[in-house]
Amino acid sequence: MASTDLVHAHAAPQGFIRKYIFSLDHKVIGLQYYFLALIAVFTGMFLSLLMRIHLIWPTAQLPLVGEIKPETYLGLLTMHGTIMVFFVLTTAPQSGFGNYFLPIQIGAPDMAFPVLNMLSFWTTFVAFVVLISAFFVGGGAPLHGWTGYAPLSALPNAGPGQQLGADLWITSIAIFCVASLMGALNFITTTLDLRAKGMTLMRMPLTVWAWFITAILGLLAFGVLLSAGILLLLDRNLGTSFYVPLVVVNGQVMGHRGGSPLLWQHLFWFFGHPEVYIAILPGMGVASQLISTFSRKPIFGYRAMVYALMAIGFMGFMVWGHHMFMSGMSPYSAFAFSLMTMAIGVPSAIKTFNWLGTIWGGKVRLYSPMLFAIGFVSLFVSGGLSGPFLAQPVLDIPLHDTYFVVGHFHLIMGVAAIFGIFAATYYWFPKMFGRKMNETLAKVHFFVTLLGTYAIFMPMHYLGMAGQTRRYSQFTEVAYQTKLIPLQTFMTYAAFVTIAVQLVFLFNLFWSMKKGEKASDNPWEATTLEWTTATPPPHDNFGGRTPVVNHGPYEYSVPGAARDYTMQTDPATAPVD
Amino acid sequence: MGLALLSIIWLITFVSTYFFAAKTWWLPKGVTVAAPLIDHQFSFTYIVMGLVFVAAQSGLGYLVWKYRDRGQARPVSYSHGNTKLEVLWTALTAILFIGLNLMGSPIWAAERFEPAQAGAVPVEVTGMQFAWYFRYPGADGKYGATKPDLIDPSSGNEAAIGLDPEDAAAKDDVVTGTMFLPVNRQDDLSLRAVDVIHSFFVPSFRFKQDAVPGLIIQMHFTPTEVGDYEIACAELCGLGHYKMHGMVKVVSQADFDKWLAEREAAKQ
Numbered sequence: 001m002a003s004t005d006l007v008h009a010h011a012a013p014q015g016f017i018r019k020y021i022f023s024l025d026h027k028v029i030g031l032q033y034y035f036l037a038l039i040a041v042f043t044g045m046f047l048s049l050l051m052r053i054h055l056i057w058p059t060a061q062l063p064l065v066g067e068i069k070p071e072t073y074l075g076l077l078t079m080h081g082t083i084m085v086f087f088v089l090t091t092a093p094q095s096g097f098g099n100y101f102l103p104i105q106i107g108a109p110d111m112a113f114p115v116l117n118m119l120s121f122w123t124t125f126v127a128f129v130v131l132i133s134a135f136f137v138g139g140g141a142p143l144h145g146w147t148g149y150a151p152l153s154a155l156p157n158a159g160p161g162q163q164l165g166a167d168l169w170i171t172s173i174a175i176f177c178v179a180s181l182m183g184a185l186n187f188i189t190t191t192l193d194l195r196a197k198g199m200t201l202m203r204m205p206l207t208v209w210a211w212f213i214t215a216i217l218g219l220l221a222f223g224v225l226l227s228a229g230i231l232l233l234l235d236r237n238l239g240t241s242f243y244v245p246l247v248v249v250n251g252q253v254m255g256h257r258g259g260s261p262l263l264w265q266h267l268f269w270f271f272g273h274p275e276v277y278i279a280i281l282p283g284m285g286v287a288s289q290l291i292s293t294f295s296r297k298p299i300f301g302y303r304a305m306v307y308a309l310m311a312i313g314f315m316g317f318m319v320w321g322h323h324m325f326m327s328g329m330s331p332y333s334a335f336a337f338s339l340m341t342m343a344i345g346v347p348s349a350i351k352t353f354n355w356l357g358t359i360w361g362g363k364v365r366l367y368s369p370m371l372f373a374i375g376f377v378s379l380f381v382s383g384g385l386s387g388p389f390l391a392q393p394v395l396d397i398p399l400h401d402t403y404f405v406v407g408h409f410h411l412i413m414g415v416a417a418i419f420g421i422f423a424a425t426y427y428w429f430p431k432m433f434g435r436k437m438n439e440t441l442a443k444v445h446f447f448v449t450l451l452g453t454y455a456i457f458m459p460m461h462y463l464g465m466a467g468q469t470r471r472y473s474q475f476t477e478v479a480y481q482t483k484l485i486p487l488q489t490f491m492t493y494a495a496f497v498t499i500a501v502q503l504v505f506l507f508n509l510f511w512s513m514k515k516g517e518k519a520s521d522n523p524w525e526a527t528t529l530e531w532t533t534a535t536p537p538p539h540d541n542f543g544g545r546t547p548v549v550n551h552g553p554y555e556y557s558v559p560g561a562a563r564d565y566t567m568q569t570d571p572a573t574a575p576v577d
Numbered sequence: 578m579g580l581a582l583l584s585i586i587w588l589i590t591f592v593s594t595y596f597f598a599a600k601t602w603w604l605p606k607g608v609t610v611a612a613p614l615i616d617h618q619f620s621f622t623y624i625v626m627g628l629v630f631v632a633a634q635s636g637l638g639y640l641v642w643k644y645r646d647r648g649q650a651r652p653v654s655y656s657h658g659n660t661k662l663e664v665l666w667t668a669l670t671a672i673l674f675i676g677l678n679l680m681g682s683p684i685w686a687a688e689r690f691e692p693a694q695a696g697a698v699p700v701e702v703t704g705m706q707f708a709w710y711f712r713y714p715g716a717d718g719k720y721g722a723t724k725p726d727l728i729d730p731s732s733g734n735e736a737a738i739g740l741d742p743e744d745a746a747a748k749d750d751v752v753t754g755t756m757f758l759p760v761n762r763q764d765d766l767s768l769r770a771v772d773v774i775h776s777f778f779v780p781s782f783r784f785k786q787d788a789v790p791g792l793i794i795q796m797h798f799t800p801t802e803v804g805d806y807e808i809a810c811a812e813l814c815g816l817g818h819y820k821m822h823g824m825v826k827v828v829s830q831a832d833f834d835k836w837l838a839e840r841e842a843a844k845q
Contacts, residue, residue, distance in 0.1 A: 071816040145813045151790055152773040152815060158706070159815040245791025248728045248739070249772045250706065261774055261789050295644070301658035326776060326811075328789045331689035335682065342674040349670040350663070352633065357662070359640045361654035366578040366645060374641055378586055381633045382593075385626045388674060394681040394688070395619055397785050398604060401776060401811040443578075447585060454589045462602035467780030469811050472819035478809050480605065480780070487602065557653035564653070 012539035022122075024114035025539060029121050030100030031432065036125060037092035041418075042506070043132070044083040047076045049499055052492040056485070058474050071160045073473035074143030078161075079135065081146025082169065085275065086176050087128050089413065092421045093282035094218070095124070095183055098211040101428065102187065104530040105208050107196025107547040109540040112189040116182050123179035131172035134165040142166035145471060147272070150243030150264040151256075154235045157249050167236060170229050177226035180218050187215035196529070198549030202306070203568070205528045205553040206299065209306050210285025213313045214278050220317065221274040228267035235259070265327055269320035276413045277316045280380075281309060283420025284351055287376045290423055291355050292554040293526045294370035295362030296564050299554045300354040308347035308354075315344040325393040326400045334393040341391035348384055352377065363557075363564075367524070368442035372423035375450050376416050382454075383412025386461060401471075404464020407457045415453045422449075425509070430523045434535045435516030441508040445501055452498030459487050527567045528553050579645030586638035594631055597623065605781050608802040608827070611688055612783045618681045625673065693765035693797035698758065698833075701767045703738045704775030704788040705730055707817030709808060710738050713751040713837060720767075721747020728771060738771070751840045756825040759833035760803050768794040776812035779825060787812055800827040 013019045023029060053060060054068040054076075061067055068076070099117065103110055111117045134141045142161045144153040148169070156163045191212040195204070204212075234240040235256070243264045244256035292299040299305060321329060321337030355377050364370065386408040389395045399405065422445075430436050468475070468484050475481040475488065522531040529549070533542050547569050555566035596602065607616055701712040701720055708730070714720045721744040728739035735742075735752045742748075758764055768777060770788040778785040784798050800806075810821035828836065 069816075070819060074813070074816060074818075143813075143816060149774055149813065152813065155773070158773055246725055247772050247790045248705075248725045251728055251730055253725045253728075259791070261791065296646075296653050298655065298657050300656070301660075301663050304658065304663050326785050327774075327787050328792050328794045331685065334685065334689075338682075339675070339678055342678040343671070345674045346667060346670045350667055353666045354658070354663075356633075356636060356640060357658065359637075359644055361656070362644050363646045363651065363653045364579070364641055364644050366582065366641070371578075371582065374582065374586075374637065378589075378634060378637055381637070382630065385630050385633075388626060388677055389619070389622055392618070392622065392678060392681040392685075394615055394685040395622060397615065397688075398619075398780060398783050400785055401778070447581070450585060451589070454593070458589075458593045459596075462596060465604050466602045467605060467778075467809070469778065469809050471813040473816075474819050477820040478807055478822050480807055481809070484602070557655050559655050 022118055024110070024118055026099050026103050026111045026114070026117060027432075027537065029117050030096055030098070032121050033091055033099055033124070034096035036128060037088050037096055037421075040083050040087035040091065040128065042502075044080050044088060045499055045502065047080040047083070049495065051076050051080065052495045054473065055475070056489050056492045058476070070473040071143055072140065074145070074471070075135070075141030075161050075165070077471060078143060078145050078169070079131070079141050082131060082173070084414065085146055085279070086173065087124075087131070089279035089417050090180065090275070091124065093286070093417060093424070094211060094214050094278065095121070097286070097421075097424050097428065098187060098214075098282060100432065101530055102208055102211050103190060103194065104533065104537060104541050105205050105528050106191065106194060106199050107529050107542070107549065108190060108194035109542070111186050112194055113186050117186050120179045120182035120186065123175060123182065127172045127175035127179060130168055130175060134168040134172070137164040137168065139163045139165050142169045147268060148232070148264075150232065150235070150259075150261050151247055153264075154232060154244050155247070155249055155254065156236060157252070167233065170233050170236075174226055174229040174233070177222040177229065180222045181226070184215040184218035184222070187211055188219065191215075196547045196549055202303070203549055203552050205285075206288040206302070206305055206309075207282070207285035209309055210281045213309050214281045217274045217278050217281075217313050217316060221271040221278070224267055225271035228264065228271070232264065262324070262327060262329060265324050266320070269323045270317070272323065273320040274316045276409070277312055279413045279417045280420075281312065283376055283417045284309070286420045286424045286427070287355060287373045288351075289528070290369050290373035290427055291358050291377075292556065293524055294365045294367060294373070295359050296365070296556045297358055297362040298552075298556055300357030300360075301350075302552065302554065304350055305354055308350045311347040312344060315340060315347075319344055322391055322396075325396045331393070338391055338393050342388060345384070345387060345391070348380075352381055352384070367426075368437070368439055368446060369423050369427035369524070371443065371446045372419050372426060375446065376419040376423060378450070379411050379416040379419055379453070382458070383408055383410075383416055387412070398467070399464055401469060402464035403460040403468045403470055406470050407460030407464060410457045410460070411453075415457065422505070427524065428530075429512065430519030431530055431535055431537070433513050433516070434519055435512055436519045436523060437512040437516055438508050441504055445505045445508065448501040449498060452494055452501065455494035456491050456498060459491055463487060525563075525565050527551070527555055527565050529568055532567060532569050579642040583638040583642040586634055590631060590634040590638075594627060597627060604783075607781060607783050608800055608804065608806070609782045609784065610799040610801060611684065614684045615783045618684060621680070622677055625677065688798075689796075692795060694763050697763040697765035697797055699765045699767070700756065700758070701769065702756070702777055702788065704768075704770040704777065704810070704814070704821075705737070705772050706815050707810070707821040708737075708754065709756070709777070709821070709823040711753050711756045712738065713840075714746075715749025715751060715841060717746055717749055719746040721745075721750045725771075749841060749844070751837065751844065753840070754823070756808070756823065757833055757836050758800055758825060758827050759830040760800055760827050762830065763797050763799040766796040766798075768796060773814050774812045775810050775814050775821065778809050778811035779806055780809070781806045782825075785811055800825075803827050803829060
């Protein structure tokens with residue numbers, strides 16, 4: 001552990017621009033990421049609203065948008081997926097909260113490389129602007145979906161949106177990869193080198209473990225996606241043939257020869273599968289942290305939780321082929337990928353058992369952060385249990401590319417991760433802004449969102465079993481699918497309600513910044529280092545002090561202690577380990 | 578609050594489970610040799626996962642309610658976990674998941690490791706934006722040559738897949754927009770795509786396979802009931818993906834022979 005005061009060389013900035021725009025302070029950068037993700041999530045949600053409306057009322061004339069055509073629908077679909085996966089699920093849990101709280105939780109004054117940190121945020125911002133600009137160019141947004149399968153994504157004449165829109169889409173992702181690589185380096189270095197005295201690896205909060213392992217996944221995964229994206233740009237613009245064999249588009253023989261469409265899928269999913277863990281691991285960390293804190297009990301099986309995170313991270317790189325069972329990939333390799341995929345369910349199950357074990361015998365305080373953490377567990381279980389269907393190649397035959405898959409990943413990596421973000425928001429808001437969010441509004445938000453998300457995504461499993469294919473802009477062309485429209489209609493109404501209640505969250509967020517009840521430095525009576533410092537934390541996090549850590553992160557209800565929580569910095573004489 | 582949370586979680590669990598158990602929406606009737614095997618594996622997985630789902634969700638709701646903070650001075654159990662329990666549920670989960678995987682493997686192997694039997698009906702399936710074409714090799718049993726520059730999607734017949742009329746083996750090839758198959762006979766499919774990836778999905782057959790440009794993918798299945806079955810494209814292929822629809826007509830061997838002979842005659 002390097003000397004922390006040497007690293008933290010920059011003084012507190014004075015001017016507005018250095019303080020709030022091009023800030024080097026990890027806390028400001030964390031909030032910048034958070035608010036970027038907030039803009040992104042409401043954009044992505046608005047796109048999904050348009051999609052849900054189009055599915056039920058295909059000819060509706062909408063204000064601002066007009067009538068949505070099939071190609072517009074696919075553009076919305078591509079942009080919804082890309083915005084949500086990259087700019088929400090990767091950005092808020094990891095870059096947002098990770099940036100703000102990882103250094104504080106390990107007792108560091110800042111990230112290891114503050115300038116790199118600033119650069120990674122602004123690079124992400126540029127990536128977002130480039131992505132959104134795809135809506136406004138001729139042809140509009142690309143229609144190849146967030147997975148951008150070649151040759152569709154590689155051929156400018158394969159459909160509207162496949163011209164400049166597709167180039168912007170790939171460029172945006174490539175820029176995002178660069179930003180994420182910078183962020184990952186920073187997270188890893190900070191965790192390894194800037195921990196305070198006494199903060200051994202096995203005393204790190206599980207949130208820190210989750211951010212650390214996620215950063216390693218990012219470092220290994222985004223490099224591959226970056227390369228894959230550059231090759232795709234070359235195929236599109238310089239006539240190379242990495243992904244495109246001889247093809248004939250609408251009677252026109254294209255110049256490509258000898259490329260492999262499956263190569264893109266291998267490279268994309270080599271990134272894409274670890275990416276789902278990048279989205280969900282920070283949520284797991286938050287859930288662990290909150291369930292222990294609000295159950296007033298040490299986390300059940302801390303070491304098992306750490307090893308499970310590591311196992312998930314490690315095995316996460318060996319399962320990508322389960323996205324490709326129907327792709328024409330060798331059926332023999334499906335065996336191996338399937339077996340690894342079933343195996344990765346084991347550490348995920350361990351985590352669930354341990355969350356339940358933590359609640360067992362505790363004294364559960366059901367404040368809004370805890371409600372969302374429990375919601376996270378519920379959604380994680382529901383989304384997780386459809387995994388063993390899809391992981392078996394033989395069951396993937398009827399289910400692949402149906403709504404069953406859409407329901408599965410929305411529950412487990414979409415909504416579960418979003419619940420993790422909500423839980424983290426309600427939990428850390430008092431530390432970030434010095435005030436609490438309104439608890440009544442938070443509870444309304446929680447219950448309606450939980451019911452609403454289940455009402456939207458559970459029926460998708462039924463639809464998938466009945467053979468409803470995903471990425472269809474209308475269900476009127478295939479007779480057996482037309483029969484399923486009533487269920488789709490129900491989901492659209494559920495989406496209206498669920499989306500509406502997110503405005504309650506938005507209102508609560510901004511209202512509470514100004515008007516919320518003033519919070520003490522440790523309103524949840526929690527143990528980790530962020531609760532030992534001022535609210536909001538000063539520029540160097542601990543006001544010139546360097547914390548010394550004497551305890552593990554989850555020492556609640558220690559027998560014989562004066563209060564039911566022992567902070568990590570409490571004197572070592574306290575009667576624990 | 579604990580009771581509210583318990584009620585909501587249980588409500589979600591039981592409503593979700595009801596619609597699974599009542600099979601309100603379910604796989605369509607399976608009409609291939611493999612379908613009952615796949616359905617059996619599906620049902621078994623579904624029962625196991627269903628039990629775990631109900632147990633985990635109701636457990637979660639119950640624990641949160643049972644151990645809610647009621648302000649009393651009840652001592653909290655100070656425990657960092659239990660290694661024996663940890664090992665137990667890790668082992669049980671591993672056995673369950675790996676076991677399920679191994680159970681389903683023979684079906685997959687039978688479907689995808691073995692080539693089609695001798696005497697299977699050869700059919701070539703070609704996907705292109707946004708239609709399916711089916712080719713039967715005719716009496717010579719050989720597919721004639723195709724040429725990319727002869728592909729004319731607007732023709733709707735042999736020219737749609739670029740069949741080379743100069744090639745002797747092409748003379749008796751029949752190309753259609755509707756697939757005909759004889760019942761209770763295995764077919765020998767060759768899947769191709771000329772532009773982007775498509776996916777040949779027939780829910781009633783429990784059959785799905787991507788058609789990939791540059792590859793010829795060999796597959797087979799055996800339909801077991803006469804009838805009309807819908808094909809849906811299952812891989813996003815462009816703006817017309819949703820209407821890339823086709824039909825399979827499974828008919829008796831006699832009807833199949835008659836149909837093919839008529840098509841051959843019409844070509845001459």
